[in-house]
Amino acid sequence: MARPAPAQPGTADVQIRLDERQFRAGGFELGRVEPETGPSEILLPGQVVVPPTQLRVIAAPAAGLIESLFVAPDERVRAGQAVARLRSxxxxxxxxxxxxxxxxxxxxxxxxxxxxxxxxxxxxxxxxxxxxxxxxxxxxxxxxxxxxxxxxxxxxxxxxxxxxxxxxxxQGLTVTSPVAGVVLGRAATPGERVAQAAPLMTIGDLSTLWVNIQVPLSRAPALEANARVLVPAQGAEGFVLRIGRTADAATQSVTAVAEMHRGADALRPGQAVTVALQLRANGMPQYRVPAGSVVRHRERSWVFIRTPTGFTARPVTVLNETAQFTSIRGGLAPTDQIATRGLLALLAELSEADGG
Structure with a gap:
């Protein structure tokens, strides 16, 4: 196979040259690029959490013996309500x-x-x-x-x-809740001796909840802050508060935090949900390609477009993936044919072209 040509100035494409004999010997197969007109959103997993500013840990004000706990987990409390009795x-x-x-x-x-x-x-x-x-x-x-x-x-x-x-x-004192909310958990039991500042329980304000969304690195560029977020199964709605800048080494994903301002009553902290995220509107068309025709290289997604002289490696943005198809955005045309087999050889040529 001929040595690939470097990317043209101002583009990210990489030209991979090969003749018909090399094409047949490489066992390449081609697939069609199909335009998509569906909604510009993706479905991703997430977990419901309480915003840190809405959590309050009630601690023992003094070392002593817990005589009574007046509230149970998931119970609503008022500001100033007695929650525990301590002898000290x-x-x-x-x-x-x-x-x-x-x-x-x-x-x-x-x-x-x-x-x-x-x-x-x-x-x-x-x-x-x-x-x-x-x-x-x-x-x-x-x-x-x-x-x-x-x-x-x-x-x-x-x-x-x-x-x-x-x-x-x-001899004792009554511990009260400084805020209104729901008891999310108890860290002590009646009859237990505790030290000063030992946590007794956690109170959370559940009027507004967050959803931590796991976004694969390949899809992160398609998201933007303030984009609309839906939790279809529970009917909750919100917006993207921020998109993480660090990736999880194990899952190679970033965390996008969404604030749910409508329908939060239907959500529960710790609940696993599926969320629909609105994608960045950048004016580029959306296409559907066969599954497995998109490869990862240097934290970007690529497809290999058939040309008269071989292939053009072009970066794309992955929007959604299923077992049969992958939805992407990029500089493609409905008449393009892309490689669906022989991708390892093309990926090796791409790595050689940019020194990777």
Missing amino acids: TELVEAQRLFLEAATAAELAQEKLRRDEELFRERVIAERRLIVTRAEATGAAAALDERTQLLNLLGLTDPEVAELRRSRRIQ
Whole structure:
């Protein structure tokens, strides 16, 4: 077979020259290119997921024993609803230290008021007043620190104020949900001892869902952001939010993320679905060719068009594939004949032409 000619300037075609004798010896077979007038979309597999910004993990505010869990998986919760009850010795110790800090702050303020009065009467020196003011400021800062710690342990400002007024220490606390949503899973059980910040459950807002779509590399160029997406079986509709820039090494596919803004109630997180994606409208005609007549080389799809001097290797965009046919877009004509057999030899010539 003759050495292939390099691509012409401004094109990606590669010319592969061979005469009739070489054509017959190569055992090549040809197939027709058929125009397609069907809808410009492809069907691909996907999985329903919850957007990361709509997930909230509820963690144990303090180390302790889980007395009760008030909600079950898949149960809807309101913002502020009680979801768990926790008994904690850590919380008891934090309340004791808070009350000590509150007492110290009150004494420091009383001492400051007394020294200010004595200073006005010129009974004490100004230096003593300055020291007393510094002590009062330090005591107030220590009290604020203990207050913030109680807030981190799950006590609200009204509960902290009541603790300071009544000086009654509580042994447990009620954990509430900060958002409205659905319980997607529980990571703890009643009677279990947990550390501080250990996850208890996950709450998800399911008003809007995403679908992660696995797109083969050969079809990724035919997609674009904001393209329409349908989940026909569930009647959900949305649009392409973004198309991944990295490929999975095992599957050689990229992930396109679609946001479903209509009909999301019919979808479930984790559900496997088939989605229909609208293709990029680039004005190029669409054709159907026999299955197996499209080859992959250097992350592109190619067909070999019969010419009087041999074949022309031309890059195309794969739209859809079945067991019998492949739908493509590219610079073809309805009268073109393409190679359907002998592709390995032609692919070797193509690799040699571009040094691959």
